[in-house]
Amino acid sequence: MKARVFITLKPGVLDPQGKAIHHALEGLGFGGVQDVRAGKLIELELAEGTSDPDIEAMCRKLLANTVIENFRIERSEDA
Amino acid sequence: MKSAVIVFPGSNCDRDIAVAIEQVTGRAPAMVWHRDSELPHGTDFIALPGGFSYGDYLRSGAMAARAPIMRAVGEAASRGVPVIGICNGFQVLTEAGLLPGALMRNAGLAFVCRPVALTVENSQSLFTAAYRAGETVTFPVAHHDGNYQADEPTLDRLEGEGRVAFRYGEPVNGSARSIAGILNDSGNVLGLMPHPERALEPAHGGTDGRRLFEGLLEAVA
Numbered sequence: 001m002k003a004r005v006f007i008t009l010k011p012g013v014l015d016p017q018g019k020a021i022h023h024a025l026e027g028l029g030f031g032g033v034q035d036v037r038a039g040k041l042i043e044l045e046l047a048e049g050t051s052d053p054d055i056e057a058m059c060r061k062l063l064a065n066t067v068i069e070n071f072r073i074e075r076s077e078d079a
Numbered sequence: 080m081k082s083a084v085i086v087f088p089g090s091n092c093d094r095d096i097a098v099a100i101e102q103v104t105g106r107a108p109a110m111v112w113h114r115d116s117e118l119p120h121g122t123d124f125i126a127l128p129g130g131f132s133y134g135d136y137l138r139s140g141a142m143a144a145r146a147p148i149m150r151a152v153g154e155a156a157s158r159g160v161p162v163i164g165i166c167n168g169f170q171v172l173t174e175a176g177l178l179p180g181a182l183m184r185n186a187g188l189a190f191v192c193r194p195v196a197l198t199v200e201n202s203q204s205l206f207t208a209a210y211r212a213g214e215t216v217t218f219p220v221a222h223h224d225g226n227y228q229a230d231e232p233t234l235d236r237l238e239g240e241g242r243v244a245f246r247y248g249e250p251v252n253g254s255a256r257s258i259a260g261i262l263n264d265s266g267n268v269l270g271l272m273p274h275p276e277r278a279l280e281p282a283h284g285g286t287d288g289r290r291l292f293e294g295l296l297e298a299v300a
Contacts, residue, residue: 013228014253016184062145065138065174067181068228 001046003055006072007064008039039069080299082108082124085152087143092129092165092276099276100126103292104300113146123299124161125152127168129221129274139182139224140170149175161205161295162268166222169260169270178263178270179237180229185222186253192221194284196248197259197273201241204262206269209294215248216287218273225272227254227261237261245271 009015015037022036042063044055055073064071082100086093093110101107108126109119118125133142143149149171156162156177164172172178185191194217202212210216229237234255237243245260252272260271275288 014183014186014226016186016188016226016253020188062137062141065141065181067173067179068183 001048001050002076003044003046003050004074004076005042005044005055005059005063006039006074007042007059007069008072009037010068010070013068080104080106080124080296081119081121082106082126083111083118083122084108084126084128085111085113085148086128087113087130087132087146087167087171089132089134090128090130090167092167092274095274096126096128096165096276099279099288099292100124102279103289104296111148113143113148116147116151118148118151118155122155122160124295125155125163127152127162127164127171129166129168132167132171135224138170138174140167140172140174143167143171144174144176153177156263156268159265159267161299163206163295164268164270165274165276166220166225166272169272170224172268172270177268178261179233180227180255180261182224182272183226183228184224185226185251190221190223191225191251192219194219194278195251195259195273197245198248200243200246201262203241204244204266204269205298206262206291206295207244208298209290217278217285218275218288219277219284220251220273222252222272225252225254227252227258227272229255234258240264242266244269245273 017038018036059071170182199210199214242262247257275291278285278288
């Protein structure tokens with residue numbers, strides 16, 4: 001069983017990395033980009049029976065800093 | 080004073096802070112490994128040093144904040160033992176929930192490494208009693224993730240309760256309200272990005288950091 005955790009900065013939190021990426025895209029001539037926000041993807045390989053609350057607890061206790069970040073969990077049953 | 084310096088894998092200012100503590104207090108601190116679960120009996124001052132604990136993996140300070148020794152640090156802090164976190168130590172304290180807010184990538188994206196002017200905002204704390212309120216002091220900074228951020232109510236509360244200990248006197252890293260160092264609600268935990276332990280003797284280029292340790296020694300001893 002697998003889960004993917006997407007970690008993103010909360011709206012309104014300044015993202016200097018996103019801004020730098022945006023600037024670099026513009027430098028390459030990509031004009032249509034209005035904003036860039038950078039985040040993280042963490043892939044978990046989990047034992048059968050790991051519950052949603054278990055994964056949420058992992059996110060709250062370590063994977064995300066909920067002061068500045070949101071997280072979203074996506075589970076897939078296929079190995 | 081019986082001090083302890085917590086050493087994480089990747090700490091690199093643990094020796095600097097140990098030298099500073101020994102010079103000012105006359106007693107070398109215990110160097111406590113992050114995998115330990117207890118502090119030496121009678122520890123009455125704890126320092127979390129600067130560096131790049133765990134290679135800054137996941138987020139700066141995130142892994143160190145969950146190290147076994149941090150439970151003992153949290154318990155000591157709740158009993159009123161003074162705890163200082165400098166640079167990476169400040170990041171660890173916010174990640175551990177012992178201080179509010181978070182330290183994010185510097186607004187200019189560059190690693191900032193130079194002496195900076197700071198204003199002492201609160202001269203009543205355990206750590207700042209040897210300074211005058213409003214005084215300008217110079218400590219070196221050396222960080223990539225020193226951009227202090229918290230939500231507006233938290234920032235208002237920090238200001239209102241006199242918990243902003245140091246503020247930058249010049250643009251450094253984009254910190255909200257130019258905050259360089261904050262206290263917890265009981266005033267016994269200080270986190271700051273600048274390095275007072277690197278401004279201890281004339282050879283460092285300045286001695287403004289010395290009084291932080293002298294004031295603390297006076298308050299604790």
